[in-house]
Amino acid sequence: MLIAERATENPRRAKGAGRQRAAEVQCSISPAALATVFALLALATLAIGVAFAAFGAWLVLPFAGLEALLLAGAFLATARRNENLTKKG
Numbered sequence: 001m002l003i004a005e006r007a008t009e010n011p012r013r014a015k016g017a018g019r020q021r022a023a024e025v026q027c028s029i030s031p032a033a034l035a036t037v038f039a040l041l042a043l044a045t046l047a048i049g050v051a052f053a054a055f056g057a058w059l060v061l062p063f064a065g066l067e068a069l070l071l072a073g074a075f076l077a078t079a080r081r082n083e084n085l086t087k088k089g
Helices: 031-054 060-088
Strands: 002-008 020-026
Antiparallel strands (some): 002 020
């Protein structure tokens, strides 16, 4: 997500004195694409964890699950922030 700033000038004031800024939200990914990216990343993480568990390093699996949960939380926070910014604007 990028926030583009648009500067507007007041023609009645001296140059640069009446400058105002307006923020526009530019979301570069749709919610469906965000969910797809999350699913692919979580699947890859869990697949690597299962592979390590199959070779006897079973302690990797809980950390892979934790990583997937934290990734889900980060993606949800990003989606909510994008939603809140677009509602305000």
